[in-house]
Amino acid sequence: MIEVKNILKSFENSDVLKEIETIFYRGKTNLIIGQSGSGKTVLLKCLLGLYEVDSGEIIYDGVSSKKMNSDEKLDISRQMGMVFQGSALFDSMNVLENVRFPLDMLTKIDENEKNSRAMKFIERVNLKDAINKLPSELSGGMQKRVAIARAIVMNPKYLFCDEPNSGLDPKTAIVIDQLIQEITKEYNITTIINSHDMNSVIEIGENIVFLKEGYKIWQGNNKEVLKSRNKEVEDFVYSSELLKKLRN
């Protein structure tokens, strides 16, 4: 569980996050939704500790970001997995090496076990046939899947995904969404996903935080989001005229 208490974050000349207050639950797929530029990626990077917040605090299962020393911060960050918006695969390494990388860097287990653990997650994302390929030889969707495998190979307590299914076809997107949800349940992970894909919102939105221009406007689950009478949420959910008509 991650609690966010009144955080503010600004860059040189603009306030990007304003008074965000929310909770992300363990064992649930928590979604952060909102238009492009609303601050989703910045919020995620604050949770990850990549950005320092200007004020407020983030509490990771009872441990406050305010009271952590650098060792404790490292400890928490080793329990996090992250899928970046652009995949962020290491381009000099092949698929297997990419997925194995966290194991190589951070664990002492032997070669065989590293390979079998990496292979388990590679198979899970359906890339068994591509293990020797370099990222530049993969499609955008395949790169995403490698990134997901790499993010979960260390069995993280917290999983962050920045638009995990952008660039995937709708069918694969749902497969990936469901895979993330299954893993979330199986390992009881606190999963936080940035998205502006309505399919994901409906499919896996167990706890949805809606951002607009840096403010949290609304929070609820996928059933509530469809019924919400909040003007901004309605605009986002029923963004096309056709959907609006279908609803009425």
Added chain:
Amino acid sequence: MNFLHDIGKYFLMIKISFSKSCKREILYKQIFKEINDLVLDSIQIVSILSFFIGGVVSIQMALSLENPLLSKTLIGYATRESVILEFAPTFISIIMAGKVGSYITSSIGTMRVTEQIDALEVMGINSLNYLVFPKIIAMLLYPFVITISMFLGIVGGLLAISLTGVPSEAYIQGIQMDFESYHVTYSYIKTLVFSFVLATVPSFHGYYMKGGALDVGKASTQSFYWTSIIIIILNYIITQLLLA
């Protein structure tokens, strides 16, 4: 103000790259990779440049020493001195600021732009230790490249001068004349300082760059600009301290 801030950030970067170390076998692997990319891959171009510049230097020396009263051995002597004191350590380092420097800046800069550095940090890996430290260590072998440059510069001088008809014995005698081992020491001290600059200044420009793919090119240019200026200024300071 900004400038002072950057200098502070640069030294902090070096400090962090030496702390919170990655696993040893990982670092060994990285160091060997960097030795290959930074040092071994530079030998060819350094050899070609050194050989021909050595030739040009000796021909020019011969030209300015045409007076029959001056011994022909001076050609070898003067070529040796200019190659060892200045040409190999400084001139080659400026060229390396272009070759090695832009390679370092663009490879680290690309990792920054494509969030690969963020990915390392998220895994709890000290990305500076993983990326910059192996480069600093690999560049400890850079004096080896400069030794090759010195040797080939002098050999190039010999071949060029023989082609102009000056007896090679005179040249060989010249390069052994009045040998000051302190000059070689001075030269290697310079080289080691430059190797550190060559590894760290381009890393700094890549690591802290902002923007997209287009900015990687700009960062490389900036990196060459600063690396070469820093080398030239340090060259002056070290020479003032050690030779003046």
